[in-house]
Amino acid sequence: MKKLxxxxxxxxxxxxxxxxRAKKILNEALVKAGFNPKKLSYTDVLEEGLPDGKxxxxxxxxxxxPQVQKRVKKVDPKLMLLLGNTPCEALLGRSxxxxxxGKPIDHEGRVVLPIYHPNYALHDEKWVSVIEGDVRRLKExxxxxxxxxxxxxxxxxxxxxxxVQQMLKDLTGTVAVDLETSRLYPFMTMLDELIASKKASPNxxxxxxxxxxxxxxxxxxxxFGCRKRQWVVPMETAGVWSKQRLRWIVKKVSKxxxxxxxxxxxxxxxxxxxxxxxxxxxxxxxxxMLAHYLLDENDQHxxxxxxxxxxxxxDWDIDxxxxxxxxxxxxxxxxxxxxxxxxxxxxxxKRLSEDYEVNRVFKHxxxxxxxxxxxxxxQGVYINLKQMDDAEAYLREELSKAQTNLExxxxxxxxxxxxxxxINWGSSDQLADLLFNVLKIKSVEKTKGxxxxxxESVLLRIDHPMVNDLLKFRAATKQLSGFIEGxxxxxxxxxxxxxxxxxxxxxxxxxxxxxxxxxxxxxxPRIRTLITAPEGWTLMEMDLSQIELRIAAExxxxxxxxxxxxxxxxxxxxxxxxxxxxxxxxxxxxxKTAKAHHKMEGKKYKKMKxxxxxxxxxxxxxxxxxxxxxxxxxxxxxxxxxxxxxEDRKKAKAINFGYLYGMWWKKFKLYxxxxxxxxxxxxxxxASRVAFFDLYPAFPKWHKRQRRFANxxxxxxxxxxxxxxxxxxxxxxxxPQRREAxxxxxxxxxxxxxxxxxxxxxxxxxxxxxxxAFRIVGTVHDAILMMVRNDHVKAVWDHGLxxxxxxxxxxxxxxxxxxxxxADGTIGPWGAGISYEKWIEKYGEVKQKDIEIEYx
DNA sequence: TACTGGCGCGCG
DNA sequence: AAAGCGCGCGCCAGTA
Numbered sequence: 001m002k003k004l005x006x007x008x009x010x011x012x013x014x015x016x017x018x019x020x021r022a023k024k025i026l027n028e029a030l031v032k033a034g035f036n037p038k039k040l041s042y043t044d045v046l047e048e049g050l051p052d053g054k055x056x057x058x059x060x061x062x063x064x065x066p067q068v069q070k071r072v073k074k075v076d077p078k079l080m081l082l083l084g085n086t087p088c089e090a091l092l093g094r095s096x097x098x099x100x101x102g103k104p105i106d107h108e109g110r111v112v113l114p115i116y117h118p119n120y121a122l123h124d125e126k127w128v129s130v131i132e133g134d135v136r137r138l139k140e141x142x143x144x145x146x147x148x149x150x151x152x153x154x155x156x157x158x159x160x161x162x163x164v165q166q167m168l169k170d171l172t173g174t175v176a177v178d179l180e181t182s183r184l185y186p187f188m189t190m191l192d193e194l195i196a197s198k199k200a201s202p203n204x205x206x207x208x209x210x211x212x213x214x215x216x217x218x219x220x221x222x223x224f225g226c227r228k229r230q231w232v233v234p235m236e237t238a239g240v241w242s243k244q245r246l247r248w249i250v251k252k253v254s255k256x257x258x259x260x261x262x263x264x265x266x267x268x269x270x271x272x273x274x275x276x277x278x279x280x281x282x283x284x285x286x287x288x289m290l291a292h293y294l295l296d297e298n299d300q301h302x303x304x305x306x307x308x309x310x311x312x313x314x315d316w317d318i319d320x321x322x323x324x325x326x327x328x329x330x331x332x333x334x335x336x337x338x339x340x341x342x343x344x345x346x347x348x349x350k351r352l353s354e355d356y357e358v359n360r361v362f363k364h365x366x367x368x369x370x371x372x373x374x375x376x377x378x379q380g381v382y383i384n385l386k387q388m389d390d391a392e393a394y395l396r397e398e399l400s401k402a403q404t405n406l407e408x409x410x411x412x413x414x415x416x417x418x419x420x421x422x423i424n425w426g427s428s429d430q431l432a433d434l435l436f437n438v439l440k441i442k443s444v445e446k447t448k449g450x451x452x453x454x455x456e457s458v459l460l461r462i463d464h465p466m467v468n469d470l471l472k473f474r475a476a477t478k479q480l481s482g483f484i485e486g487x488x489x490x491x492x493x494x495x496x497x498x499x500x501x502x503x504x505x506x507x508x509x510x511x512x513x514x515x516x517x518x519x520x521x522x523x524x525p526r527i528r529t530l531i532t533a534p535e536g537w538t539l540m541e542m543d544l545s546q547i548e549l550r551i552a553a554e555x556x557x558x559x560x561x562x563x564x565x566x567x568x569x570x571x572x573x574x575x576x577x578x579x580x581x582x583x584x585x586x587x588x589x590x591x592k593t594a595k596a597h598h599k600m601e602g603k604k605y606k607k608m609k610x611x612x613x614x615x616x617x618x619x620x621x622x623x624x625x626x627x628x629x630x631x632x633x634x635x636x637x638x639x640x641x642x643x644x645x646x647e648d649r650k651k652a653k654a655i656n657f658g659y660l661y662g663m664w665w666k667k668f669k670l671y672x673x674x675x676x677x678x679x680x681x682x683x684x685x686x687a688s689r690v691a692f693f694d695l696y697p698a699f700p701k702w703h704k705r706q707r708r709f710a711n712x713x714x715x716x717x718x719x720x721x722x723x724x725x726x727x728x729x730x731x732x733x734x735x736p737q738r739r740e741a742x743x744x745x746x747x748x749x750x751x752x753x754x755x756x757x758x759x760x761x762x763x764x765x766x767x768x769x770x771x772x773a774f775r776i777v778g779t780v781h782d783a784i785l786m787m788v789r790n791d792h793v794k795a796v797w798d799h800g801l802x803x804x805x806x807x808x809x810x811x812x813x814x815x816x817x818x819x820x821x822x823a824d825g826t827i828g829p830w831g832a833g834i835s836y837e838k839w840i841e842k843y844g845e846v847k848q849k850d851i852e853i854e855y856x
Numbered sequence: 857t858a859c860t861g862g863c864g865c866g867c868g
Numbered sequence: 869a870a871a872g873c874g875c876g877c878g879c880c881a882g883t884a
Contacts, residue, residue, distance in 0.1 A: 424879095426878090426879065426880080427879080428864080428879090428880075429880070429881075447862080447863065451862095454864095455864060455865090456864080456865080478864095478866075478878085479866095481877090482865090482866070482878065483866090505874095505875070506874055507874080508873080508874060510874060510875075512874090512875050513875085514877085516876090516877085517867080517876045517877070518867095519868070519875070519876080520866045520867040520868090520875080520876065520877080521866080523867080548868090657872070657873085658872050660872075661872035661873055662871065662873085664870080664872085666871085667872075734869085735869090736870060736871080740871085743872065743873070746872090746873085754868090780867075781868045782868065
């Protein structure tokens with residue numbers, strides 16, 4: 001090819017009215033890559049620009065295609081840079097800039113390189129580096145005189161015995177590992193079975209396609225990135241190796257990998273697949289995704305994106321469907337994955353090593369969690385299928401009852417579903433029209449989008465016979481679609497769900513969970529108790545009690561609150577009773593509760609005044625107050641309790657967290673109204689906030705410290721050293737975004753450390769408890785869910801609760817807490833578990849074994 | 857027909 | 869000028 005010059009390049013934009021800042025981004029990228037922007041030629045699809053306020057339409061674009069093609073022909077550039085989707089549509093006849101960008105294409109004898117339009121980087125400057133990388137790619141094309149080959153990529157498809165031997169010999173030192181799979185979920189589900197046996201209904205198949213891409217689970221390829229070359233092994237669906245031979249290869253590879261430093265990008269995924277499909281046990285020494293997550297939790301962590309950003313390489317992505325089956329294209333794609341993963345490792349490792357504290361979180365919490373959650377996801381949670389059927393029948397009955405009751409109103413609806421011609425009670429739009437336009441009910445509230453709100457809190461304020469059934473309809477559909485129907489596509493053939501935990505799922509360090517989300521299972525026993533353990537095993541839950549308040553007390557050094565914890569008190573109960581006392585409410589109930597408690601305890605009761613009763617009720621604690629009322633109700637044979645202290649405590653909990661994290665009294669007013677139907681005046685609401693900070697005076701000072709630190713540094717750290725970057729906190733103006741960042745600066749270290757304590761405890765339990773009798777099946781922020789063999793219940797109960805209240809990893813992090821940490825536990829179906837004492841009463845015949853723990 | 861954004865609501 | 873934090877999911881409506 002003839003040597004190319006800068007004048008052979010043409011840049012094609014959308015219209016000449018490019019934003020000044022965007023122009024600057026493009027020019028800087030060009031200069032950085034070594035171009036002289038003045039030597040390049042330019043044109044735009046819409047050469048004359050647009051009148052103010054007009055948007056580009058498809059027809060407009062179509063009209064200009066011949067003209068822009070003519071101009072291109074006239075200049076006859078050898079290289080073209082296309083800015084954004086519009087020029088791609090005009091000149092390539094294709095759209096989808098996300099997929100097209102960064103990949104030079106040979107089009108009608110020209111090298112064409114689409115990139116993001118510089119305007120795209122205006123709302124988020126992280127795209128600047130992507131654009132710069134792509135422009136560098138243009139320079140490479142110029143220098144090479146065409147589309148350059150990648151230098152370090154040299155991959156071999158392992159399809160002969162000889163190549164297997166060569167590959168096994170090459171598996172030493174640092175090896176990047178990755179898989180291509182037929183879908184994202186490795187378990188054979190009940191739906192898979194139905195479909196394989198061709199008994200599935202069309203509806204089931206629809207579900208299956210939505211969840212699993214329509215494929216059965218299989219590993220398509222297994223790749224290794226070594227020092228000089230990459231190895232791609234065709235796997236289950238490729239038909240290259242027999243099943244038996246494949247198992248042998250996996251065995252050999254697994255053995256070799258034990259001695260390597262293994263690098264993965266989201267290794268949990270690959271290890272889980274290998275465990276499910278081949279029973280292989282792989283370790284992850286370095287995970288580039290988790291490393292980047294700790295280096296910038298606000299950014300994206302995808303491999304393509306990171307390779308682009310850190311290495312400035314072109315996108316090597318192929319069509320989503322191609323990845324699910326074996327092909328030479330897929331093999332090339334697979335080789336890229338490991339090649340770049342291996343290149344990213346030293347970059348992130350160095351960056352981590354520059355921050356001792358963050359690196360420590362990576363080494364001692366994040367990386368060990370990979371193995372823990374491979375096992376947890378592999379195990380899954382056991383579902384009581386019989387009870388699930390019962391729950392489904394019940395909810396369907398509830399639903400149909402509600403619908404029948406709503407029938408008279410359905411006829412009046414004007415805005416209806418286009419297909420059925422009837423109102424869809426699930427449509428907020430149609431419902432709003434019926435309520436506020438047809439029935440002329442006065443609207444109370446609008447949503448942010450300016451529509452009439454039909455939220456629960458609005459419905460509750462409407463006086464209309466429909467309301468009750470509408471709420472019942474919503475509750476039943478929510479449970480049915482979210483948990484009964486929602487779980488079915490994920491149920492495996494043994495009756496287990498396998499939720500996926502994302503270790504990089506949140507900005508604070510908490511985990512998120514999906515497919516399905518175990519962390520949002522309703523507390524309603526009808527749903528929650530569906531999660532239990534199989535025959536011979538028991539479900540156990542352990543949680544860190546009031547952990548966020550304890551950590552806040554520690555961080556703020558809030559002596560009043562610390563004192564409550566030293567005395568084993570209950571701050572939520574304290575707030576509840578003090579709140580009521582301040583308003584002078586519940587006179588009768590307070591005295592009656594004190595009396596009931598005396599009676600229940602068999603103590604002599606002396607008549608009390610209100611304030612005496614308050615102190616007494618406060619001193620006995622929330623649980624005892626509830627018991628006393630229950631006892632009274634039973635002995636007097638009353639149908640309803642005279643006061644629901646549990647509700648009061650719940651309400652106080654929300655107040656504590658709200659004010660702790662910066663809630664303003666106006667929101668408290670809304671909260672009191674929506675949750676408890678209490679109309680609080682402005683004055684009362686303000687007073688409650690003042691009272692909270694009077695009770696805990698160190699909190700405002702701590703808030704101030706956190707704000708100051710974030711303002712000055714743009715980040716905060718949790719006790720473990722994990723960083724939460726808050727760039728908006730550094731703004732010099734007092735903007736809503738800065739305020740938001742400041743509240744996050746208060747909340748993040750608390751939420752973050754609570755989660756870390758929980759993970760530390762989970763890691764320790766997994767380390768010391770025997771796998772044959774103990775499995776962690778999930779975590780829910782401040783709680784651990786586990787499955788325990790019946791003969792180990794006592795041992796896990798004793799050791800587990802002790803571990804949670806002070807995991808050994810705290811020493812490694814040099815953390816010495818003032819505040820006592822307490823753990824609670826329950827044994828039995830989730831949400832209906834009992835204490836060990838009660839459990840052993842029931843299952844006394846199960847002989848208990850002890851666990852020997854040898855501490856390191 | 858498939859994707860995106862807003863909303864409402866489940867959880868901590 | 870406006871003021872709890874952190875998630876995932878189902879549904880609807882708008883868009884291409």
